[in-house]
Amino acid sequence: MSSLDLGVIGNGSFGALIDEEGRIVWCCLPRFDGDPVFHDLLNGKREGDGERDRGFWEISLVGQKHVTREYRTNTAILVTTISDDNGNAIEITDFAPRFATRGRMFQPMSLVRRVRPVSGTPRVKVRLRPGFNYGKIAPTVTRGSNHARFMHSGLVLRLTTNAPITYVLDETSFQLKTPVSFILGPDETLSDGIEETARKFEEDTEFYWRQWVRRLALPLEWQQAVIRAAITLKLCCYEETGAIVAAMTTSIPEAAESGRNWDYRFCWLRDAFFVIRALNSLAEVETMENYLRYLGNVVGGAQDGHLQPVFGIGLETDLTEHIVDTLPGYRGMGPVRRGNQAYEHLQHDVYGNVVLAAAQSFFDDRLLRPGNLEEFEAYEKVGERAYAMHNVPDAGMWELRTRARTHTSSSLMCWAACDRLARIAGHMGLEDRETHWRGLADEIHQTICTRAWSEEKGAFVESFEGEALDAGLLLMAEVNFISPDDKRFVGTLEAIEKSLRRGNHMFRYASADDFGMPQNAFNICTFWYIDALARVGRTDEAREIFESILSCRNSLGLLSEDTDPATGELWGNYPQTYSLVGIINAAMRLSRKWEEEV
Known part of the structure; x- marks a missing residue:
């Protein structure tokens, strides 16, 4: 089998x-x-x-x-x-x-x-x-x-x-x-x-x-896990254009007989941002420089700042989804899909992911080609679109196919786009632009705090005026929207634990979607949970869960997209860049410091 x-x-x-x-x-x-x-x-x-x-x-x-x-x-x-x-x-x-x-x-x-x-x-x-x-x-x-x-x-x-x-x-x-x-x-x-x-x-x-x-800036602990994850992330980069694929496969189901079979051989701007940030934490900036070439072409071709969430690795914009009838599928669990309908979706978090990916280029003096004023102005168009879309319903980061809401995680990333543009403008001495972007960021921040907060739950919820929870809310501290010691973040973390944790694994959400109830844990969400635990001071718990997730890797130290929380079996497309990013980020956050041991 x-x-x-x-x-x-x-x-x-x-x-x-x-x-x-x-x-x-x-x-x-x-x-x-x-x-x-x-x-x-x-x-x-x-x-x-x-x-x-x-x-x-x-x-x-x-x-x-x-x-x-x-x-x-x-x-x-x-x-x-x-x-x-x-x-x-x-x-x-x-x-x-x-x-x-x-x-x-x-x-x-x-x-x-x-x-x-x-x-x-x-x-x-x-x-x-x-x-x-x-x-x-x-x-x-x-x-x-x-x-x-x-x-x-x-x-x-x-x-x-x-x-x-x-x-x-x-x-x-x-x-x-x-x-x-x-x-x-x-x-x-x-x-x-x-x-x-x-x-x-x-x-x-x-x-x-x-x-x-040899050139990687490795943590003291879990070095071999980090090395294998980093090498595999590098293998997922299409260097001719700078694109980064989400995975090398198509149609490995998220769970047995689930029909959740997708083609991941394309460049999601969301996933790519997390990849370059993880590699940057290891002092591997070449991948970021290559990806910024790709991103510059994406942004340069955008009309009115609108961006689709996923592109072909050669900048293809039409990724029409087809069913392949010549292959029965993984373990016979079809369908096999070629192309991905997500290219048609409105996923407003993409604007934040684009600006976040580019932001370091305006601050990092190591780069052969640092960001300049012309590029900043191009990313400002992305920021204007982020502001315009921050309170507009979309498919969300989980790419729901038949339902649109004003997703908190999407609005969060729209805030991140404006916030980072303000920081870049300040660094470049553009005081008027800094004031402009800071004002927009503050407005979005207030909107999220008002419309996404539930007094009843004592937590932020997954959509404006909604009731459900999703793991994307854990990114609030990671992108500096809110301090980890803020009682609102702590409350959100505790509510997510109660709703979405299964053993040491974390689900994306726990409500029915286009394909019914989710069956398996989404690995990157578990890593977001580990990061959140560490940020609020629950480091021992974070380390314990991290070790348990490392034990779910296959015999060569790699992960796919999903894990069956009952059996530990891997499901979903492979190797999943999101999951490998999680290994690197958790190790970097949780490892003892070199100066403490050497």
Whole structure:
């Protein structure tokens, strides 16, 4: 049965997921939102050898019994060791090349798999079965002496290998006496031999990641959890444009048979802000600089300041949602969706997320290109829209499809947009603009405190004049709308605990939506709860819950979007950037200080 115990490899151009047996079961090409040429993750239930005929890349040991996996320390290189009961073993090293050369980052659309015998006389079988058009079409295959091409329409994948190409294409098991390498990527001839090229790619990629991690400003505690989260966030960045995908997958359901299956292979401006802020806390500002290029294009193309909440990674604005009828879905739990209707939504928190993401560029002297007056004026248009929309109903941050309210979390972020513009203006010496934005921010602040406060509940509520609660209210302290020691925030925290906490997990909300009652906890909400506990001085509780959530990670230290609070099983799209952000933020807030121990 499929699970989300998946390894993640990538290089800033694309990503791939590898299951517990070393099979590549998900990989979209030529970029994150492209055709899933490996799509077995959504191929339904598998029983024995009865899996579907394409959509995976398997390198197996004949008679294999035992599999172990680990990332090479501080890298995005995954090593899988497979053995049998007779002393035979092989090792598979998987990665996507990424390193600096000739004054630029080399990050080709290439998967590298290196296989070596570890002990005994192992026999291996290679089954390389890509599919095209979401599994509908088998590729046309041609072969050469040391390569094969898998083709459909305009996409051609070339496999170059020093393994016998006949054995590979005919799926014949063969004895592995010496290391072999496979490079699957563009239809280009290698300039050097396959083994030499693969070895150099591996060495240079390992050096890149180790150096990247070495520059991170890590907390004292939970370092390996933070490192793995940070590397994986970096893998979710599409560096050509600067976009950041919410996850690498589509249609992994939020809960079993829930129908809550969404395509997350796009750039939500909300999620991206949280990603860059988490990486900034580790002193990794390059991602922010890349994202600000993307954001500048988004804002520059906005009419009257209006922004949709999600864009394609190439700035595509039309993400029309379709049902894919060629794939049965994760464990057969369809539907499989391509595209996301959220691009049509009004989600007014987006304006705050955009300004919050850009704000640091006006204060940080490390940046190669700090914010300037022209850019400030562009973001002012976003702020004007935020003010105009702060008391207007929307779909909210939880993207409700059939109901609109004036959501407190949306108004909160509209306030944040105006508040940060006032701070930026003050920093730039623009006194009149500072006064303007401070006045608008204060007006929104008063509106929220009047219309979103419930005396009956002793808490802020999820919508103006509403009664329900949602976890987004915990962000009030995080964005400095209210002090953590303010009795209104403490009351809101306590009310949310009573309503939304399940064990050590936190739900988004506890009322029926378009798809009924939520079944699983939303991981980022649990991390918001941990942060709020720490802010109000309940640090021991926060640490205990953080440790329990870390124990829900898969065997490689990663999280998806949702967790079943009863079983700890992971659900939802994967790897979820929001959840990885939570790991970093919680560790940074809760860790003992270096000066206390060293």
